[in-house]
Amino acid sequence: MNFKTKYISLVLLSSFLLVCCKKEIIKSVPTTDSTSIKTEALKTDSTVMNPTDSLYNLVDxxxxxxxxxxxxxxxxxLKKLMGTEDYDQMVKYWNTETPFEKQENILHAWGCKQHDCNTYSYDLYIDVKNNKINVYKFTESKLTVLKEDxxxxxxxxxxxxxxxxxKENAVTKDKK
Known part of the structure; x- marks a missing residue:
């Protein structure tokens, strides 16, 4: 085989490989339109954009x-509503809990300090329809209600x- 034949064979082989690689790249491009790509990107923030999408999935x-x-x-x-100190305390003491429950458009969960629910307990309410949060904080028999907006x-x-x-239990303990 002479030099010219080798050269032509090499060029053909290289061209063939190049064409094959390009076809693979084209096959890997998603076949979705821009709307569905945007929808996928927003799914991670759906509680901000549309809370009903993911908040109802918290039930139980x-x-x-x-x-x-x-x-x-x-x-x-939550941190903005409660303030950093109270928020950190809630995170620290939310040891014993109930799972999220749903009643109409309201989600509720309750948590307290393990072995000491009388000292620190929290009721978290989320109005999914209006996208608002309320926290009822019972600390040493005192009730503080925090309402978003x-x-x-x-x-x-x-x-x-x-x-x-x-509330009755908190008042009763406070009177003792």
Missing amino acids: KSVIGTHFLTKSSLAPR NFDIEIKDNFLKDLNIK
């Missing part, structure tokens, strides 16, 4: 197990019954 799940207080997109809002979440039925029992 643990606050601790979902890292809701520290890693959810609502965590910065001064919005009062309407607590009804079983949620209200449970909250009223906690």
